[in-house]
Amino acid sequence: MIYLQVLANGLVLGGLYAAIAVGFSLVWGVLNVINLLHGSFIVLGSYVAFFAYAYFGIHPFLSAGIAGAALFALGYVVQAGLVNRVIAAPVLITLILTFGLDLILNNAMLLAFSADYRKVNLAHPLGSLELGPIFLPGDRVAAMVLAFLLTALLYRVLRDSRIGRAIIAVRMDREAAALMGVDVKRINAITFGLGAFMAGAAGALLSIIYPISPLNSSLFLGKAFVVCVLGGLGSVPGAMVGGVALGLIESFGAYWLGPEHAITLSFSILLVLLFVRPSGILGKRGYE
Amino acid sequence: MDAPKLSVTQLQAGYGDVQVLWDVTLDVKPGEMVCIVGSNGAGKTTLMRAISALVPVSAGRIAVDGADLTGATPARMVAAGVAHVPEGRRLFGAMSVRDNLLMGAYLRPDKAGIAEDLEKVYALFPRLAERQKQDAGTLSGGEQQMCAVGRGLMARPSLLMIDELSLGLAPRMVDLLADGLRRVNAEGVAVLLVEQDVMNALELADRAFVLDRGRVTLSGPAAALADDPAIREAYMGGLAG
Structure with a gap:
């Protein structure tokens, strides 16, 4: 019966991983920009939640919206002001740009918040759920449910809204989209903003689970990479599948091999998949 | 004039x-x-x-x-x-025919007019009405061209x-x-x-x-x-x- 517990842990973890990765996947798939800022965006979202809770008593489940909105604004400005200038350049150029920006943002956070690990200690934790033989921490489950809801919301926005259709059109054919009257640079900025929104909101949700420090950004970025490769780049369902797959791999890996090997295992699987099935579990299709 | x-x-x-x-x-x-x-x-x-x-x-x-x-x-x-139907059609392949047509009306705010023009395009090329839910990439060459022309018309040019x-x-x-x-x-x-x-x-x-x-x-x-x-x-x- 321990397997049920390990499975449940993996699913909870997977929901959070999906939320971590979906914005990264969106930006990569639509803009062909590998956004190395993504990990720092997540950490910044965690800090927004931390300070909102410390100073104003706003629960991270609510400040996820605030963190998302703040990061959307930051992402929009970064794309409109900087990345758009080199968007047509080869992918290495935008990679170096976001690498440099990440160094600046990450060190600014180190300067402002120090490298000390902080944690949101909820005054009223939800306790744990008992489902037969399975124990689940209530706050984690709630964070996962919210993460899934946010990801599902992004999916609906992309599928059913006018802006969402424009984002998908730009992903498929930027020039044809321009001929429809789409302002491609504005859509780029909105897309980058949406990616940052998801990072910020995910960061806020993670703040009740993981310790917060700028040092964690590369960890989150690494997870986002693995999820994208597992699920296939460029779709919300892909990020969901990849996230859950990574959650399960880490959960079972930790159980069988010991928790210290969980990350080694996930990156080993990443390497194998890159050789065997580089398009991911779901393969590559339109972004929706 | x-x-x-x-x-x-x-x-x-x-x-x-x-x-x-x-x-x-x-x-x-x-x-x-x-x-x-x-x-x-x-x-x-x-x-x-x-x-x-x-x-x-x-x-x-x-x-x-x-x-x-x-x-x-x-x-x-x-x-x-001025609407432009580009060389090679350039449809959004993994989008439905209907969504492709709606992309043509991207700049238009008039919902009623868009719905009306969608019906006009379907009347002009009935094939598109039959295949409106299908991905544009799965159409035959001629149907794709119909879709591309229809998409251009959706801008009401x-x-x-x-x-x-x-x-x-x-x-x-x-x-x-x-x-x-x-x-x-x-x-x-x-x-x-x-x-x-x-x-x-x-x-x-x-x-x-x-x-x-x-x-x-x-x-x-x-x-x-x-x-x-x-x-x-x-x-x-x-x-x-």
Whole structure:
């Protein structure tokens, strides 16, 4: 019966991983920009939640919206002001740009918040759920449910809204989209903003689970990479599948091999998949 | 109503250091059907892309309804009533036919009008109505061209530019498309058509321009050009009777 517990842990973890990765996947798939800022965006979202809770008593489940909105604004400005200038350049150029920006943002956070690990200690934790033989921490489950809801919301926005259709059109054919009257640079900025929104909101949700420090950004970025490769780049369902797959791999890996090997295992699987099935579990299709 | 729908004056354009268009001057009157013929590499596609502001213009002037739109954005050209059906159709392949058509109406705020025009496009090309939920990438070549033309019409343009209507399509499909285009034109939409099938183009159009190595070498009523021995020699291989 321990397997049920390990499975449940993996699913909870997977929901959070999906939320971590979906914005990264969106930006990569639509803009062909590998956004190395993504990990720092997540950490910044965690800090927004931390300070909102410390100073104003706003629960991270609510400040996820605030963190998302703040990061959307930051992402929009970064794309409109900087990345758009080199968007047509080869992918290495935008990679170096976001690498440099990440160094600046990450060190600014180190300067402002120090490298000390902080944690949101909820005054009223939800306790744990008992489902037969399975124990689940209530706050984690709630964070996962919210993460899934946010990801599902992004999916609906992309599928059913006018802006969402424009984002998908730009992903498929930027020039044809321009001929429809789409302002491609504005859509780029909105897309980058949406990616940052998801990072910020995910960061806020993670703040009740993981310790917060700028040092964690590369960890989150690494997870986002693995999820994208597992699920296939460029779709919300892909990020969901990849996230859950990574959650399960880490959960079972930790159980069988010991928790210290969980990350080694996930990156080993990443390497194998890159050789065997580089398009991911779901393969590559339109972004929706 | 004297201002031409589209007037292009002494246009020069190209890619980087390679100049493609040299002093191209042409006009399309409201409601007129005009075709541009010429061999491969003559600059027909570049001309359309320059009008749509996809290619930068180095000199000359592009005006729509008398208003100077040289150096505008693609979106402004669409807003001014110029829709461009690009070469190779360029549909959004993994999007449904219906969503492709709706993309054509991207700049329009009038929901009721969009729904009305969607029905009009379906009436014009009933095949699209049958396949509206299907991904555009799964359509046959002719159906894709219908979808591309329909997508252009969804902008409710006063000038529809089509880069290659018939290329690579079965004769039956070409007839359906040409017929559709006539009906669109009869409703008052001006058409600027680039076509490799010179016979077909001259039959459809009121007026024609011949483009050769980036310059307009000949222009006039389509019927007159169709009888021009030089044209017959150069583009019809002397075969057409």
